[in-house]
Amino acid sequence: MNTILLLNGLVGGVIFGAIYALIGCSLNVLCGVLRVVNFAHGEFIIAGSFLSYVLLTLFGLHPILSLPIVTIAFFLIGFGLYYLLIPRLAKSDEPETSSFLLMFGVSLMMIAAMMWIFEADIRAVEFSFDPINVSLLVIQDAYGEGRDGRVIVPTARLVALGINALLIIVLTYFLYRTLTGKAIRAAIMNREAIQIVGINIHSLSASAFGLAAALAGITGVVLAFVVPSIDPNGGQDISLIGFIIIVLGGLGHPVGALIAGILFGLVEQIATVFLPQAAAQMLGFIILIIVIFVRPQGLMGRMTLR
Amino acid sequence: MAKLGTKKPDDFSKEISAQRLKSSLWYAIITVLILSCFLVPLQDGNLSFMFSLMMWVTLATGINFIAGFTGYMPFGYVAFYGIGTYVTAILVKVLGVSEYLAVPAAGLSGILLALLFAPTLRLNGIFFAIVSLSLAVVCQRLMSLLPEEITGGSHGLNLGVATDRTHGYYAMLIIMFVALVSASWLGRSRLGKALKAIRDDPDAADAMGIHVSRVRLYAWIMSAFFAALAGGAQAWFTGALDPITAFDVLITAKTVIYAMAGGLGTIIGPVVGTVTLVWIDEIVWQQFPVLNNFLLGLIITLLILFMPRGVVGSLMQRFPHLRKYIM
Numbered sequence: 001m002n003t004i005l006l007l008n009g010l011v012g013g014v015i016f017g018a019i020y021a022l023i024g025c026s027l028n029v030l031c032g033v034l035r036v037v038n039f040a041h042g043e044f045i046i047a048g049s050f051l052s053y054v055l056l057t058l059f060g061l062h063p064i065l066s067l068p069i070v071t072i073a074f075f076l077i078g079f080g081l082y083y084l085l086i087p088r089l090a091k092s093d094e095p096e097t098s099s100f101l102l103m104f105g106v107s108l109m110m111i112a113a114m115m116w117i118f119e120a121d122i123r124a125v126e127f128s129f130d131p132i133n134v135s136l137l138v139i140q141d142a143y144g145e146g147r148d149g150r151v152i153v154p155t156a157r158l159v160a161l162g163i164n165a166l167l168i169i170v171l172t173y174f175l176y177r178t179l180t181g182k183a184i185r186a187a188i189m190n191r192e193a194i195q196i197v198g199i200n201i202h203s204l205s206a207s208a209f210g211l212a213a214a215l216a217g218i219t220g221v222v223l224a225f226v227v228p229s230i231d232p233n234g235g236q237d238i239s240l241i242g243f244i245i246i247v248l249g250g251l252g253h254p255v256g257a258l259i260a261g262i263l264f265g266l267v268e269q270i271a272t273v274f275l276p277q278a279a280a281q282m283l284g285f286i287i288l289i290i291v292i293f294v295r296p297q298g299l300m301g302r303m304t305l306r
Numbered sequence: 307m308a309k310l311g312t313k314k315p316d317d318f319s320k321e322i323s324a325q326r327l328k329s330s331l332w333y334a335i336i337t338v339l340i341l342s343c344f345l346v347p348l349q350d351g352n353l354s355f356m357f358s359l360m361m362w363v364t365l366a367t368g369i370n371f372i373a374g375f376t377g378y379m380p381f382g383y384v385a386f387y388g389i390g391t392y393v394t395a396i397l398v399k400v401l402g403v404s405e406y407l408a409v410p411a412a413g414l415s416g417i418l419l420a421l422l423f424a425p426t427l428r429l430n431g432i433f434f435a436i437v438s439l440s441l442a443v444v445c446q447r448l449m450s451l452l453p454e455e456i457t458g459g460s461h462g463l464n465l466g467v468a469t470d471r472t473h474g475y476y477a478m479l480i481i482m483f484v485a486l487v488s489a490s491w492l493g494r495s496r497l498g499k500a501l502k503a504i505r506d507d508p509d510a511a512d513a514m515g516i517h518v519s520r521v522r523l524y525a526w527i528m529s530a531f532f533a534a535l536a537g538g539a540q541a542w543f544t545g546a547l548d549p550i551t552a553f554d555v556l557i558t559a560k561t562v563i564y565a566m567a568g569g570l571g572t573i574i575g576p577v578v579g580t581v582t583l584v585w586i587d588e589i590v591w592q593q594f595p596v597l598n599n600f601l602l603g604l605i606i607t608l609l610i611l612f613m614p615r616g617v618v619g620s621l622m623q624r625f626p627h628l629r630k631y632i633m
Contacts (some may be wrong), residue, residue, distance in 0.1 A: 108603030
């Protein structure tokens with residue numbers, strides 16, 4: 001019986017882990033290129049969920065089909081936000097800490113706006129796949145004669161995992177094989193040097209902001225597959241998880257965040273099997289605090305900021 | 307400053323009179339503030355509003371000790387406030403201690419928590435902000451996990467009629483008074499100068515023989531102490547608390563905004579910023595309950611982008627001769 005719980009925890013861990021990986025990755029693209037820690041990231045994600053919710057309820061568009069629309073819309077929003085906020089921020093005395101506060105302000109505005117439009121209720125996203133559940137594994141007679149143990153996963157979660165895996169592959173390819181991706185990685189390593197080789201840092205940074213926002217939007221849509229209810233106030237918890245992931249993986253290290261995200265998802269989901277939920281959530285923060293003191297460059301970080 | 311070394315006796319007397327001008331302006335402001343707060347209960351004024359005004363002045367002055375004088379931005383500042391409310395409530399409700407002892411005990415618990423969190427001061431910039439925020443969340447979760455007989459779990463505690471609002475009000479007044487006096491002492495003391503030196507250039511300060519980590523720790527403890535006291539008085543005054551509101555990140559946010567709007571790093575700035583914004587909050591924002599948080603967010607964003615030094619700081623930057631009047 002314990003094996004089944006554990007297996008369920010493992011499957012859940014991979015599914016949530018893939019989402020955490022995406023959250024961490026997009027946060028780290030921002031953090032690496034712009035030196036901005038995005039407090040409003042959770043709200044971007046929730047806004048992504050809401051956009052796909054609106055497309056579903058108003059036009060009957062299936063969330064999978066709404067992915068391209070969300071991607072383009074969020075890319076443009078991120079691109080614009082860069083020019084609105086960041087060049088001015090760079091002039092302040094302490095850009096890093098100020099960015100945290102600045103994005104906190106943005107997050108407050110986004111929460112208020114979403115509360116105003118959608119009210120404080122938690123919205124249920126109503127769509128379903130056929131069949132609703134898939135049983136991955138059947139263990140004969142696990143609970144005694146004739147009562148089989150099953151590892152059951154909702155189809156929507158499997159679809160979410162599939163989309164995530166695809167995204168992660170595309171993203172890794174983009175960062176390592178395309179010119180823009182390489183430029184983004186170069187900007188993370190040395191912001192000054194890439195300007196010498198003739199890269200326009202402003203348009204690159206704006207694209208990075210756009211990319212991060214687009215990824216956040218997609219994460220929001222995928223998140224609605226896994227947890228089919230949207231809470232306008234839920235962004236802060238998501239941002240906090242994101243911070244844990246990026247510190248674990250190394251600040252400004254997108255690939256580190258992917259690995260850290262999956263690890264964290266596994267630890268959290270397996271912990272929920274054995275511990276009460278509040279304690280399992282606290283575990284994340286305790287890991288965070290330990291990592292910051294023992295290994296501030298992160299689990300795979302080669303570089304640190306400053 | 308530029309005339310260093312070539313000072314004539316005239317300059318010295320000018321400097322002394324400038325110093326006097328500075329302090330008299332500051333003392334005038336706090337006297338008016340304290341007198342007006344003192345008189346409110348006698349005239350049946352708006353007690354809750356004046357209480358929150360005093361609480362925010364205390365918190366903004368408290369955060370200024372660490373954020374303004376050392377440059378650390380504690381995003382989990384609310385942890386100290388929250389622990390103060392909880393210690394007071396538990397002492398009063400569970401152990402039956404008098405509030406007059408419970409609130410100072412809350413202040414002590416703030417100091418203890420600050421000592422416990424002191425290793426975080428080794429971190430810089432964004433790491434410190436993230437860890438501080440996480441610690442506040444850990445405190446919040448811990449309070450709802452502890453047994454219901456002690457912390458009341460996720461429902462919190464209700465002190466009911468056990469507390470007297472007016473006494474809580476005057477306790478807050480005394481705490482604010484002590485915080486303001488400490489601030490004016492810090493503005494002139496060796497410690498304050500050492501702190502400013504560290505903020506501007508830690509290596510140079512170290513070379514001048516300032517014990518950097520110890521001096522920072524003093525500021526950190528002072529900061530935590532006043533937040534915990536303010537939390538204690540809040541529990542006394544309102545008589546109810548729960549983990550969500552006692553550790554709400556919005557409390558940190560408002561504290562930072564109020565202090566920053568006036569000008570972190572000056573003594574007078576946080577007081578001016580808080581009094582102005584709390585009044586605006588009362589008069590204008592209550593008209594738009596839905597947009598309240600939106601406006602708050604907008605103000606933070608605009609402040610960071612256009613006036614990171616706050617009103618007082620920007621004035622000082624634009625008109626350097628005003629330094630004479632600003633503490």
